[in-house]
Amino acid sequence: MIQAKNQILNIKSNKNIKKFRLAILTSLKSQGFKISNRSRKNNSEIIPPSTNKDVIRSLHNHARIAKLMNNAKFLQTYLSELSTFFANGDDINLNAFDPRILPVQAETEGSRLFRLASLLWSVPVSQGFGRRTRFLILDQANNKLVGLFALGDPVFNLRARDQLIGWNHHQRARRLYHLMDIFVLGSVPPYSDLLCGKLVAMLAASNEVRKVIYKKYKGKKSHILGEAKNPYIVLLTTGSALGRSSLYNRITYNGRILYQSIGETQGWGHFHIADETFMLMRDFLKVIDHPIAYSNRFGQGPNWKMRLIRICLERLKLSPALLRHGIRREVYIVPLAENYRAFLSGEEDFISFYDMPASKIVEFFKERWFFPRARRVDRYRYIKANDTLNILRKFAPNVKGGIYG
Numbered sequence: 497m498i499q500a501k502n503q504i505l506n507i508k509s510n511k512n513i514k515k516f517r518l519a520i521l522t523s524l525k526s527q528g529f530k531i532s533n534r535s536r537k538n539n540s541e542i543i544p545p546s547t548n549k550d551v552i553r554s555l556h557n558h559a560r561i562a563k564l565m566n567n568a569k570f571l572q573t574y575l576s577e578l579s580t581f582f583a584n585g586d587d588i589n590l591n592a593f594d595p596r597i598l599p600v601q602a603e604t605e606g607s608r609l610f611r612l613a614s615l616l617w618s619v620p621v622s623q624g625f626g627r628r629t630r631f632l633i634l635d636q637a638n639n640k641l642v643g644l645f646a647l648g649d650p651v652f653n654l655r656a657r658d659q660l661i662g663w664n665h666h667q668r669a670r671r672l673y674h675l676m677d678i679f680v681l682g683s684v685p686p687y688s689d690l691l692c693g694k695l696v697a698m699l700a701a702s703n704e705v706r707k708v709i710y711k712k713y714k715g716k717k718s719h720i721l722g723e724a725k726n727p728y729i730v731l732l733t734t735g736s737a738l739g740r741s742s743l744y745n746r747i748t749y750n751g752r753i754l755y756q757s758i759g760e761t762q763g764w765g766h767f768h769i770a771d772e773t774f775m776l777m778r779d780f781l782k783v784i785d786h787p788i789a790y791s792n793r794f795g796q797g798p799n800w801k802m803r804l805i806r807i808c809l810e811r812l813k814l815s816p817a818l819l820r821h822g823i824r825r826e827v828y829i830v831p832l833a834e835n836y837r838a839f840l841s842g843e844e845d846f847i848s849f850y851d852m853p854a855s856k857i858v859e860f861f862k863e864r865w866f867f868p869r870a871r872r873v874d875r876y877r878y879i880k881a882n883d884t885l886n887i888l889r890k891f892a893p894n895v896k897g898g899i900y901g
Contacts, residue, residue, distance in 0.1 A: 516780065517812050523773045524818070531818075559770055560617075564891045567615060570608075571892035575885065578605075578612050582881035583640035585686040590870055592637035595692075595858055597699055599708050600630035610644055613684055615888055627676065629709060633696055635687070643683030643696035647709065650677040650733055652799055656759030656827045657733055663841045671840045673725050676709065678734035678830075682743070686879035691865045693743045698861060701732065701754055701830050702854040728847055730839055732830035735761065744828050749852065749860060756831070760824040769805055769819075777808040784811065 521531055564571075600606045610630050626649030633642040650657075650672060658668065678700055683692035699705065706729055713727035734755075736744070744755035769777075781789035781804065788804050806816050831850070838844040870876070 513812060516776070517814055519776065520773060520809075520812070520814065520818075523770055524768060529768060562771060564615060564888070567611075568891045570611065571615075571888055574608050574612060575888055575892050578609050579881065579885055581609055581634075581639070581641045582684065582884055583635070583638065583686055584881050585689075585877040585879040587638050587640055588635070588686060588690075588876065589637055590867065593862065593866065594636040595633050595642050595695060595699075596636050597702065597704055597854055598632040598634055600632060606632055609641065610646075612888070613641060613644055614680060616684060616884070617680070617682065627709075627713060629712060631700075631705065631708075633683075633692075633699060640687075641684055642687045642692050643681075645681040645696055645700045646679055647676040647700070647705075647729075647732070648679045650675045654733065654827065656761075657829065660758050660829065661837055661840050667840070667842050671842065674728055674840060675731045675733060676729050678732055681734065685884045686876040689869075689873070689876035689879060691869050694747055694865055695858070695861045697744060697747055698749060698754060698852075698857045699854055701832060701850075702852050702857055703849075704854045706832060706849070730831070730833040730836040730847055730849075732832065734828050734830070735825040736828075744826075749857065752850075754830055755828045757826055758829055759827050761827060774801070774805065777805060781808055781811070786811075 524531060598606060600610050607630070610632060613632075628646065628648045630644070630646040632644050634640065635642050652668070652672065661668075663671070681693070681696055681700060682688070683696050709729050710727050716727070734744070744757075747754045778789050786807065788800070788807055791800065802819065805819060809816050809818055832852075833839065833850065834848040835844055835846075839847055
């Protein structure tokens with residue numbers, strides 16, 4: 497890839513452009529994608545991969561390894577210290593289990609723990625766009641990490657969501673601010689073996705999280721219209737990372753389905769464009785002085801990245817179909833208010849929020865999932881924190897096993 501970067505300095509050379517095109521296709525193939533040539537004009541497209549979850553994980557492996565390598569210094573510095581937050585199975589006292597929501601502040605121990613735990617995900621965690629708020633769930637009984645989630649600005653265009661709400665472009669521009677997207681969510685072992693991913697998902701919809709968002713963004717101007725708004729969040733969205741979701745299915749509270757499946761994405765996106773490939777694309781457009789290479793303003797988010805990739809492909813005479821990776825993600829909405837559709841479409845200005853206190857969510861979860869799971873399956877008892885963190889230690893070889901090493 498470095499060689500390709502040097503080649504674009506003489507961009508007027510057709511030979512160098514061809515080599516750069518080849519570098520992009522080679523990058524995609526190295527991740528496990530198959531490329532078909534539909535014509536003699538490099539009109540390539542990606543052959544949709546299998547929907548098998550193991551296959552999808554493998555397609556993310558290139559980006560995951562790259563992210564771990566980029567975090568090697570961070571792991572070397574903090575892995576041993578932060579390993580104390582990861583539980584062994586026998587650290588969990590079922591009857592004393594006391595999960596609490598902890599908003600993450602920048603440049604703190606919580607921020608470092610969030611960063612480290614997110615490196616365990618088989619699908620690399622994005623940074624989110626625009627507004628971003630991160631949360632940890634800690635078991636107060638032992639000060640161990642249960643899980644995490646993060647909310648960020650939603651994409652402007654999402655067909656399944658927009659059709660459901662029924663808003664027009666103007667309404668969406670004015671009220672998209674009242675949505676946020678869950679761009680990472682899950683639990684860590686051994687709590688994941690006790691179905692605590694469902695607990696994390698439920699807590700993301702709690703009153704406490706809504707209040708944190710309101711307090712954080714009250715009085716701040718939106719990036720689309722530049723107006724200061726009351727940042728009431730009435731709807732969350734999210735998507736499954738590996739095709740159809742088992743985590744979000746059948747999550748109910750007080751007889752209401754929390755995570756409502758509303759359709760699938762069409763399999764377009766840019767996760768398969770590795771970071772180094774994207775940077776080469778941006779460098780290419782800078783060399784030809786295309787304005788989009790310089791226009792990434794705060795709040796533009798993934799739409800800017802998609803446009804940049806598409807323009808680069810067009811200038812290199814590669815098919816925009818290379819943005820179609822073929823992996824359909826199930827789309828979910830999480831209504832936080834009874835009248836979210838009427839409010840978002842501008843039909844109503846008042847909001848009728850659902851009442852979801854975190855304490856009641858926790859009690860409901862324990863009776864519905866936590867205790868029954870522990871009675872049926874006791875393998876969580878034998879999970880070791882050391883085993884959970886071993887994948888990270890490969891990228892920080894001089895770090896010992898912390899308190900468990």
